[in-house]
Amino acid sequence: MKRRARLEPGKLLVRRTELKRGDCQMKRTPLRSVSAKRAAENRRRREMKNELWPDGIRPRCVVPWCAHLADDIHEPLTRARGGPIDHPDNSEPCCRDHNGELTREPEWGYRYDLLIHSYDQRPLAQQAADRRAKLAAWAPREAA
Numbered sequence: 001m002k003r004r005a006r007l008e009p010g011k012l013l014v015r016r017t018e019l020k021r022g023d024c025q026m027k028r029t030p031l032r033s034v035s036a037k038r039a040a041e042n043r044r045r046r047e048m049k050n051e052l053w054p055d056g057i058r059p060r061c062v063v064p065w066c067a068h069l070a071d072d073i074h075e076p077l078t079r080a081r082g083g084p085i086d087h088p089d090n091s092e093p094c095c096r097d098h099n100g101e102l103t104r105e106p107e108w109g110y111r112y113d114l115l116i117h118s119y120d121q122r123p124l125a126q127q128a129a130d131r132r133a134k135l136a137a138w139a140p141r142e143a144a
């Protein structure tokens, strides 16, 4: 639009046309903190946890040399690797320390199938069975 009147010093500019967007009449919808899909997934995870370990009784940490009670549920096939967070065969009780340590991918995590590579083709039930066999076979080293 071409300006017809000259700008005068000290005179305020006045809008002559309405804004097409961005006025306060627009409907504002707040963002959800969790998507509906993720909320449903979290609900199934809570139900699974209550089925596996009812009455809020905490099992022992899955790491065989750990004597602590579990604080968290560890997923050997992580969500980032496409693992489900609400599947009993992909859930192991874990203390907070070991869950944090497993996040840093120690060698022993892969050795005991507590960490699974994304390219591992075994079904979850087979991974869980192999993991339980390897954990059961663990024995403390004889003191020399």
Ligand SMILES: [Zn+2]
Pocket (backbone or CB within 6 Å): 061, 062, 063, 066, 067, 068, 094, 095, 096, 097, 098, 099
């Ligand atoms: Zn532990």
